[in-house]
Amino acid sequence: MKLYGYWRSLATFRVRVALALKGLQLDAPEIPIDLIQGMQHDPAYRKVNPQAVVPALVLDDGGAPLVQSMAILEYLEETHPRPALLPQDPRGRARVRGLAQICVSDGHPFVVPRIRRYLEKVLGLDEPARDRWVAHWSLQALEALEGHLAHEPETGRYCHGDALTLADVCVASQVIAAKDYGRCDVSGVPTVMRIYGECMKTDAFARSHPSRQPGAPADLRA
């Protein structure tokens, strides 16, 4: 397997964590597609992923690369079911997927480079206004998560009971968006932050963090 990603990409982070949790190794180091430099638009990468986004996971069977982080996570779950990252019961699976989608559909989309570029180049927003945009939508997603996690009896050590699930993978990515990228005040989402802390105690999450990737600036990696 080969993974095209970007150190700062939270969708790539999610795949990195899932691979680590499943004990799966890539055949080579993650292949960096620098989204700030615009490498995603290179014709060569467009052949890998016509949408010009990361991640893309290339399997060893010679077939088309897998795209979209949630689709990749579900694929890894189906083909490598142990350890399970979805509960066994359909209701529990729906809860885990619902929490995951709050992050993937209602939080993350607003902070990706192509959006920030539109805000700057087309709408002419200055940096403080762009920062407020990122912070607003990142925090709103965390508040939506808190609205579930703080009150629902299924919440345990992690998002759904005491075993890690795809919800934790996605929630952790959303916390990084809000805390590290959006510099949000996260004091209003204590349950989310407690769970994030639990996740980050595990090696799979900790070593997948953007700041730990080879492409990250030296001052972040320190």
Added chain:
Amino acid sequence: MKLYGYWRSLATFRVRVALALKGLQLDAPEIPIDLIQGMQHDPAYRKVNPQAVVPALVLDDGGAPLVQSMAILEYLEETHPRPALLPQDPRGRARVRGLAQICVSDGHPFVVPRIRRYLEKVLGLDEPARDRWVAHWSLQALEALEGHLAHEPETGRYCHGDALTLADVCVASQVIAAKDYGRCDVSGVPTVMRIYGECMKTDAFARSHPSRQPGAPADLRA
């Protein structure tokens, strides 16, 4: 089952189509949550869905409502597997989910009412600029879909072979966003539009269209 939705909501449309394809009936007409009037923020609805978005599907078992359209679609697929809306092979399932997520994560989020409200109230964008925003991101998602659908051998009468899948459900919602809401020129995405046309020939898709819902303005329903 009870469904909270909104006539114009594309996430509600997706659930409506899936229920129809599975032959499932609601116990009562869809319960309208007027997102423009702000009904989603009513404390009573916040108890149904703390995120204050639609849809929410209430099951008859007395448990917490299911939220997030993709999570609901996966739940319906798991609990009512016939007719199947996902292929049997993991690779095919990953392709279908990837196409679905291009719509749900990379297209739809940018056109929902809370975003348009932020563009207007916080960023002070006038209506033409807001319309350009909706059109830009809606069309970009369709172009991403076209990049897959026009070139991949799995494409058939529908997105994945000749049977309807969750990809078609989501792609149809994205076409409505671009064509009906964004008034985009869709001449550059002929494969997407051909598939949309095939979908709309079916009763499940046609009668789920926003313009066919009781809450739609009379001139749209005509």
